[in-house]
Amino acid sequence: MMRLAGLYALAAAVVVLPILWPDNYFVIVVGASAGLHVILAVGLNLLMGYAGQISLGHAAFFGLGAYTSAILSTRFGWPSLAALVASLLAVGVLAWLFARPILRLRGHYLAMATLGFGIIVHVVLVQATQWTGGPDGLSGIPPLNLLGWPVDGDLQWYGVIMAAMLLVLWLSLNLVDSQVGRALRAVHGSEFAAQMMGVDTGRAKTQVFVVSALFAAFAGSLFAHQQAFVSPDSFNLIVSVELVTMVVLGGMASTFGAACGAIALTFLQQGLVVFEDYEMLIHGALLMAVMIFLPQGLFVGLHQAAGRWWRASSRRL
Amino acid sequence: MKHWKNALATILLFTGIGLAQAADPIKIGSFLTVTGPASFLGDPELKTLQMYVEELNAKGGVKGRKLELIHYDTGGNAKDAVNFVKRLIKNDNVDLLVGGTTTGDTMAVIPDVEKEGIPFISLAGAVEIIEPVKKWVFKTPHTDRMAVARIFGDLRKRGLTKVALITGDGGFDKSGHAQILKLAPEYGITLVADESYGNKDTDMTTQLTKIRAAGAEAIINFGLGQAPAIVTKNIKQLGINLPLYQSHGVASKSFIDLAGDAAEGVRLPAAALVVAEQLPDADPQKPILLAYKNKYEAKHGPVSTFGGHAYDGLMIAVAAIERAGGTDRAKIRDQIENTKGFIGTAGVFNMTPQDHMGLTLDAFKLVEIRNGDWKIVD
């Protein structure tokens, strides 16, 4: 119940903000960017926070979704919606194939395997110039065409991405509360115990791996059409690490935590550019400070702080 | 009786508006790779832009208005380039753009630039930036195709036709690679080897060992950053005695410093900036080059041809603003297209509606590294 309330609040904010500040770069453009990051982070959070599996290669699924959509709609002239569905299918199948062998691994070894996967995908994106356009990427991707309506312009993209984000949040919240979600949390607590209780841990982990990959591919396809351009350096290890940071920063095992982390980091990056050469130093310092003082993440930390403030002020009354 | 009061008020009002406009700075937006893998391209570009905006403002600005440079660092990430261009257009309200250090960054922002209708002078190399011609997009550096043509021309002169190629995984490398493959048949060049490395790699002896066995008569290494210096050193280390050609990506003193005496005899196409002192005094480029070189080196250390491209971009833009008489975007665009006989660091620019770069092949000099310094060969 509380969760849905949060979702409605977010939806309200999404609608109100561009009315208050129309045509504002930070609301429309950075907001859209944040929206895509939320989709990515929420998917990763299902994997990391609930199933307890670390992934340092999540950007690979983002990239595969983006490039599949891009290649199908530019080189093969597919309509954009068909390309989107195809890219979801392709990435879903790939994730499913990859999940079984990889999910036998634990902890740092799993992290390494996902890292390796991410690097392999990145190398292919850079080297397979005939298909992917190489390091300079593919340009001229046609706009997303939603049943006759071409999505064009920053405000329209804001709308589409925000709708997609809310959809993903809703799906994630429902998944967590579903049977699959409970199975996942059991796995996270102790995989062995879960198995003893009859949970098909292998299947649960595979399912969540595929779901998180699908979310990422979805974000990727939207990204490709929004930018009309894709290049490999949007999908490298640094991006994967950024996504992990968003999830942990916001608070793992919390859908809204992941969303919080994604929004915070996206706006932080935009805000820090004014510091030029000092940006990196400040970015690192802030990251350390937040994790030291709020080790459970921003969302939980702010929640607790808000709770304390609420109790303190109600005592005064 | 009241009429004169109205007239006075109107005159004061318009004078006020006029004064307010005169105080309005001309905003130049820039997005460069100041950090990241192409930072030694973006860093001198930024320093140059800042230096000359300051100088122009000290002289009273352009058309009585000060210049304001608003810049963002993309870190070589095309996605950030797109966001920053949107920020420059929407949030910072710039009048024109000079930037886009890398081809990736430039190509990514072209849709927004064309849609918005804002003049954009790119500082990146690939020929596809201006071919096909886009209404609002111009560029100042020589194209990668020109660099390859220069190298091939020299190879043909020396009677060398079997060439081994080794390139990195950056955008600059790959687009050079594509041009080499495309132009080779035209110049009668056969590629006997085509090796690749990662730009962050620390050892290329493996690739060079394969090249050594391929029966090449010359080696071309098209890349930038630290990798070409490592390639050059590895070639010496392996005792491979073939003529080595680099690209204009290493046309800076730091390459010679890093590669050490392995750099002796290396040939590459370069803008006249690196050999400014060796030009005949009658060369019209010489005074401009020396002025830029001395000014830059006094403040920042060894000059870089990439900084020179930023100088060209800024000065062409300023000249266009002067001719346009204001900051009307369409008028500035038209005047940039009208740039004729402009002497810059990269050469003499003559733009047309079909040619949004304006440089000819001879704007590129062919130099050889001798005794740790550049010597004009052609």
Next chain:
Amino acid sequence: MPEQLFQFLVTGITVGSLYALVGLGFALIYNASDVVNFAQGEFVMLGAMAAIALLSAGLPLPLAAVVATLATVAVGLLLERFAIEPAAGASVVATIIITIGAAIFLRGVALLLWGKDFHSLPPFSGDAPIRLGGATVLPQSLWVLGATVLLVIVVRTFFNRTLLGKALLACAFNRTAAQAVGINVKVMLRLAYGLSAGLGALAGILIAPITFSSYEAGVMLGLKGFSAAIVGGIGNPMGAVAGGLLLGVLEVLGAGLVSSGYKDAIAFVFVLMVLFFEPTGLFGHKVAERV
């Protein structure tokens, strides 16, 4: 062809020993705290950059190397004291994020101090290539190899023979038990970071004459070192070295025999296969999970 293969192997071992050296640092901190220190690559970078800066300030190379190493050790100790220790109760993942933040921070500091250019150190004993059979190797590569062997022996002796080393291992095994027998866990952790930083700095100084150094040099080396440590079995210093050498040789063979463009992908495909057959790395401890 066999001549080429020999050169490939020589190069592979040379490149691999770079990775091995960095991987050792990862193994050390992991041994003491279960945490993968993502700033390890930055320790390597700091050692090299500091030595380069001191050298150009006029210090002779050996002195510059020593001072640079000590300075990096200090950075490691400070990192532990002010970033890791305050977060003592945090989860492993949160601590890893702190080290990521530290890595970014250190990179930012290096950017401000030393700018964006590439720098190099002069090789320790000249750069006249040495011929071994049909292959050539740089004298500096022999320094790196020799140092790797030496440091592995030192680290192994430290962990197996000295009381301090065993105390460090005890902390990783079971923190509470270690405290119960009187080991000062806090000091041990700080020691681990200091040692790792020193190891990293030495690696950086040894490597810098071959590769070049810049504020970003830590990223790639950190990645390769991490991979080396994992492939070898995280926590096993010998494993880290074996992993590093294996990775180097795989990379070179991939480039030499298959495709130089895809060499990194090929190397990681092999890494994935290793992990598939040996889920805890080549020489890692089998993990027993408590229910």
